[in-house]
Amino acid sequence: xxxxxxxxxxSVNAFTLLGVGGGVGVLSGMFGVGGGxxxxxxxxxxxxxxxxxxxxxxxxxxxxxxxxxxxxxxxKTVDIRMGTVLLIGGLIGSLIGIWFFNLMSxxxxxxxxxxxxxxxxxxxxxxxxxxxSLRALMxxxxxxxxxxxxxxxxxxxxxxxKMKFRTSGLYISVFPPLLxxxxxxxxxxxxGVGGGxxxxxxxxxxLGMPTKVVxxxxxxxxxxxxxxxxxxHAITNQSVDVMLAIxxxxxxxxxxxxxxxxxxxxxxxQLRILLALLVLAVCGKIAFDLLWxxxxxxxxxxxxxx
Amino acid sequence: xxVLLAFLVLLAALPLRAEEVIVGLSQNRVSLTVNFEGSEILxxxxxxxxxxxxxxxxxxxxxxxxxxxxxxxxWRKARRAGIWxxxxxxxxxxxxxxxxxxxxxxxxxxxxxxxxxTHRISTRLAIFEARSGVDRTDPAAFTEALIRIRESEGLYxxxxxxxxxxxxxxxxxxxxxxxxxxxxxxxxxxxxVRDGDxxxxxxxxxxxxxxxxxxxxxxxxxxxxxxxxxxxLFLAVFFGWGASALFRLLRS
Numbered sequence: 001x002x003x004x005x006x007x008x009x010x011s012v013n014a015f016t017l018l019g020v021g022g023g024v025g026v027l028s029g030m031f032g033v034g035g036g037x038x039x040x041x042x043x044x045x046x047x048x049x050x051x052x053x054x055x056x057x058x059x060x061x062x063x064x065x066x067x068x069x070x071x072x073x074x075x076k077t078v079d080i081r082m083g084t085v086l087l088i089g090g091l092i093g094s095l096i097g098i099w100f101f102n103l104m105s106x107x108x109x110x111x112x113x114x115x116x117x118x119x120x121x122x123x124x125x126x127x128x129x130x131x132x133s134l135r136a137l138m139x140x141x142x143x144x145x146x147x148x149x150x151x152x153x154x155x156x157x158x159x160x161x162k163m164k165f166r167t168s169g170l171y172i173s174v175f176p177p178l179l180x181x182x183x184x185x186x187x188x189x190x191x192g193v194g195g196g197x198x199x200x201x202x203x204x205x206x207l208g209m210p211t212k213v214v215x216x217x218x219x220x221x222x223x224x225x226x227x228x229x230x231x232x233h234a235i236t237n238q239s240v241d242v243m244l245a246i247x248x249x250x251x252x253x254x255x256x257x258x259x260x261x262x263x264x265x266x267x268x269x270q271l272r273i274l275l276a277l278l279v280l281a282v283c284g285k286i287a288f289d290l291l292w293x294x295x296x297x298x299x300x301x302x303x304x305x306x
Numbered sequence: 307x308x309v310l311l312a313f314l315v316l317l318a319a320l321p322l323r324a325e326e327v328i329v330g331l332s333q334n335r336v337s338l339t340v341n342f343e344g345s346e347i348l349x350x351x352x353x354x355x356x357x358x359x360x361x362x363x364x365x366x367x368x369x370x371x372x373x374x375x376x377x378x379x380x381w382r383k384a385r386r387a388g389i390w391x392x393x394x395x396x397x398x399x400x401x402x403x404x405x406x407x408x409x410x411x412x413x414x415x416x417x418x419x420x421x422x423x424t425h426r427i428s429t430r431l432a433i434f435e436a437r438s439g440v441d442r443t444d445p446a447a448f449t450e451a452l453i454r455i456r457e458s459e460g461l462y463x464x465x466x467x468x469x470x471x472x473x474x475x476x477x478x479x480x481x482x483x484x485x486x487x488x489x490x491x492x493x494x495x496x497x498x499v500r501d502g503d504x505x506x507x508x509x510x511x512x513x514x515x516x517x518x519x520x521x522x523x524x525x526x527x528x529x530x531x532x533x534x535x536x537x538x539l540f541l542a543v544f545f546g547w548g549a550s551a552l553f554r555l556l557r558s
Contacts, residue, residue: 001341002342002343002485003340003341004336004338004339004340004341004342004485004520006516006519006520006523006524006527007523007524007527009488010485010486011341011342011343011485057443057540059538059539060542062539062542062543062546063541063542063543063545063546064546065546066542066546066547067546067547067549067550067551070547107389108379108381108392108395109392112389112391112392116389136315142434145330152423187452226538227539227542230535230538230539230542231532231535231536231539233535234527234531234532234534234535234538235531235532236406238527238528238531238534240527240534240535240538242523242527242534242537242538242541243340243520243523245538245541245542246541246545249541249542249545249546250545250549253545253546253549253550253553254549256550257550257553259551290389291389291390292390293385293390294383294390296386296451296455297378297383297390297451298381298382298383298448298451298452298453298454298455299380299381299383299392299455300378300379300380300381300452300455300456301378301381302376302377302378302379302403303381
């Protein structure tokens with residue numbers, strides 16, 4: 001069954017869309033990731049224009065993180081103060097990202113920028129994830145191995161304008177969280193992702209936040225930044241496709257439920273390796289498209305279309 | 307005297323209108339609904355003739371359908387630092403979003419160059435290049451690329467010999483509008499051709515419109531982007547939160 005997308009102005013198969021949403025939903029349920037970083041490139045592969053894929057991907061992030069953030073707020077595992085600082089940074093970053101996105105669209109380079117960002121970030125994340133999960137697998141076989149110390153004070157924490165974050169038990173400068181927020185906001189606007197895959201490691205390793213508030217606080221920031229970015233894309237370049245979003249969201253929420261169920265039953269380390277390989281495969285496919293001589297050297301951009 | 311003059315003028319004009327084309331379309335509205343997969347249009351007609359059929363020349367029919375024009379930029383990629391990047395762009399003042407030509411025979415044989423230029427029938431002549439920035443060595447390569455890409459997408463079609471003309475009177479042809487067509491008014495022009503010249507022409511329009519819901523969403527997105535953004539967020543929150551609430555209810 002074909003579905004006509006009014007903003008993308010093309011039709012795609014409804015079951016393909018539900019499959020993409022559902023498949024990524026299963027993964028996000030299993031691993032607790034947002035999945036935006038897989039949805040957007042998969043949309044490129046099925047022929048959705050990159051600008052629409054990015055703007056709609058970020059809309060989907062709102063749907064996939066809203067129920068999580070509500071649950072964490074109820075359990076009080078959100079550092080609201082830290083979340084707000086990260087959010088302020090995120091909104092600034094989103095504005096920068098949107099400006100850059102629209103500039104590159106006008107110069108005809110947006111597809112390249114989006115693809116390059118994906119190659120770089122998926123490459124780094126997939127590589128780190130693979131390394132980490134292989135190490136975890138070794139550690140589980142050899143329980144006597146030395147564990148790394150989690151919380152260390154580094155120079156960035158001692159910058160001026162120190163602030164108390166009671167829930168996280170931190171007294172650090174506002175600049176590191178603000179800058180982390182800006183970075184995540186830029187990624188959200190350019191790549192159509194929530195940015196949790198960057199935010200979570202940054203909160204643990206860079207800011208030194210305790211693990212119990214990391215997920216809730218990152219969801220808090222991601223939800224609001226994604227909502228803001230959706231609005232900005234809708235207002236500045238009209239590239240959010242509601243019809244496309246509904247199918248992705250429907251597939252996603254059902255998939256996430258299935259994924260949560262599967263995730264409980266299976267062994268996490270081995271699954272993490274699979275996820276890492278999948279991320280690297282998507283990265284490899286996009287990289288291949290950039291490096292391989294294309295069969296058609298020319299492309300068309302039409303004023304007012306994507 | 308004046309009556310005689312009018313009669314003479316009419317008589318002089320008569321050979322031009324000796325053969326007249328009458329056209330019908332299977333549909334003159336195409337609705338881009340949720341499950342739109344493209345559309346086929348049947349164009350049929352007859353040649354009305356008040357004089358005897360000329361025996362020394364052949365009659366041909368050309369059908370051209372032209373979608374709303376768009377401003378476009380054609381980009382050419384080149385390898386920079388190992389990756390393929392858009393390096394050169396050529397702007398087009400206007401290129402039809404859809405262009406299909408169906409004929410009874412090879413276009414170059416049945417239509418003279420002059421007549422083609424006057425009536426802008428072949429695909430190449432429907433595209434207007436921008437005058438600025440033509441310091442390039444091969445500006446034509448960009449227009450050719452546009453035609454090649456759009457032909458592969460079914461947006462430009464050159465279908466020679468697909469108009470079925472029977473006994474020099476009845477003709478019909480089918481054209482496919484692919485699923486990627488844009489909204490707007492599509493001009494359908496039908497030409498009667500003899501000895502390379504157009505002897506009669508008929509023009510009608512096909513209205514391609516998004517269906518009610520799609521129309522409403524597009525209008526909202528472009529006219530009220532703030533409200534549209536809020537709608538997108540509302541749907542995301544509603545489905546995202548609603549679905550997990552529903553699953554929680556089902557589990558308990």
